[in-house]
């Protein structure tokens with residue numbers, strides 16, 4: 351990032367900005383997310399009002415849709431839309447959108463140059479995608495209310511003058527949404543895609559099938575949606591806390607997208623320059639498919655769609671690779687998927703296949719003998735290679751989770767590395783393309799705050815951890831790392847508000863990792879820009895988490911005495927931490943935490959901790975018993 355003021359200056363501005371929610375500028379600063387490559391603030395302001403027009407060249411029809419989307423975004427708040435004038439010269443008060451006649455070699459396919467002067471605004475790009483991203487940046491330069499759901503009684507909308515040059519670090523900037531464990535409606539999915547596009551993501555990985563539900567209509571296979579899309583309803587804690595279906599209990603929970611829905615969502619995403627990567631998870635995670643067509647598993651038992659009760663290794667959720675029916679049905683499914691989704695890739699899952707049923711199955715044994723395979727991992731590899739050939743015949747390339755490395759990787763497969771970075775590193779060393787989605791950095795289903803106040807899940811993935819994600823490991827050819835993505839698995843996401851809460855602001859951190867230059871990463875600066883986004887999400891009524899302001903309470907054992915002690919931390923740098931051991935609620939007159947681990951006073955049963963910014967409480971108070979802290983020594 352090249353700024354025309356030094357970093358220390360921005361840090362001081364950040365520290366002096368005691369409350370968040372102040373809109374696009376604080377004391378003259380411009381707050382953008384993700385941070386552009388180069389931002390050069392200029393003197394003055396452009397005023398957008400109902401006389402402002404878009405100026406689009408007569409030959410540049412491809413820019414009409416991005417301009418229309420901009421209009422759609424501001425219409426409710428402003429009460430007006432900008433006219434679209436088809437001419438080549440920009441006049442006073444205009445916003446000119448321009449495709450470069452000669453490619454600008456600095457900004458590539460998705461970059462843009464945005465110039466705001468008091469007289470007019472120009473956005474230049476090589477392709478319409480760049481114009482779209484320039485318009486997203488322009489929205490962020492306007493006051494937050496402009497993108498809101500309420501009419502605002504002002505006629506003038508200021509834009510600070512600035513020159514911006516911007517382009518992404520990675521071509522694959524993804525977010526994954528699991529719609530199987532819990533179902534999200536077409537409108538909710540579109541709203542997720544819309545929000546992603548504001549932070550310049552360009553891939554929506556859609557996890558469309560799993561053990562808890564099949565979500566896409568496939569013509570000729572009606573049971574996938576009449577049976578596979580439905581399960582019994584459960585509330586409580588997914589996994590051990592959910593009871594299995596009871597005899598005669600109706601399947602009331604679920605849903606699916608018709609092919610018409612899919613086409614509309616694909617178009618909705620395309621308009622926002624987002625490609626949808628469809629995933630049908632095979633050969634495992636297939637209980638919904640097997641519940642619909644029981645002949646596909648080795649056991650051929652008739653199982654119900656799983657509601658989140660324990661079943662792994664007990665119920666056979668894996669397709670039988672030695673059964674030809676498997677490939678016949680997959681051919682029907684994937685050929686329709688291939689036609690519905692323009693994405694050059696299809697994701698076939700490939701993760702977490704329990705192979706115990708294969709080892710006992712006669713057809714699988716016969717196939718292994720015929721192919722001279724010596725273990726079941728090689729059988730999975732055979733299955734994945736056969737899927738790669740099938741997809742190639744449909745003009746598509748295969749992506750799979752890193753388990754597809756086991757037993758030998760299909761020659762042209764792209765690997766999505768989720769069990770840390772290791773699978774990605776191994777695949778890149780073999781010359782394969784890789785997308786990094788390591789669970790320890792970008793799993794948005796994991797805790798972002800203290801487990802005592804969050805929805806039950808497992809493991810921890812803090813905002814700060816997302817921001818520290820580096821997709822390119824030192825030891826590999828960087829050109830093989832296509833990019834990365836955040837994954838939202840929905841076992842513990844029973845409604846869409848929770849999906850938003852788990853996504854934001856962590857996805858902002860991921861968007862910056864994937865878009866902005868590595869050298870510009872700056873945690874305090876990110877926080878101040880994140881805080882400028884919150885009023886935008888408020889205006890749009892998108893839920894987000896404030897868990898990043900909570901204190902972090904860590905149990906530690908003193909190295910000499912082995913006594914339990916407590917360390918307190920915050921993710922946000924300028925917060926103070928106050929605590930009590932006397933069962934009262936702390937405030938800024940309570941003991942201040944000063945960095946040394948605390949020993950637990952005799953008789954104390956609980957610590958209560960709160961964070962402050964200046965003299966205002968900011969993070970949710972966390973109360974933890976000593977007993978709970980002791981149990982956390984063993985992890986979450």
Ligand code: TNX
Pocket residue numbers: 701702751768793795839840841
């Ligand atoms: C592992 S990531 C899974 C998912 C779960 C997720 C929960 C992957 C390829 N498999 O099936 O939902 O963990 O975090």
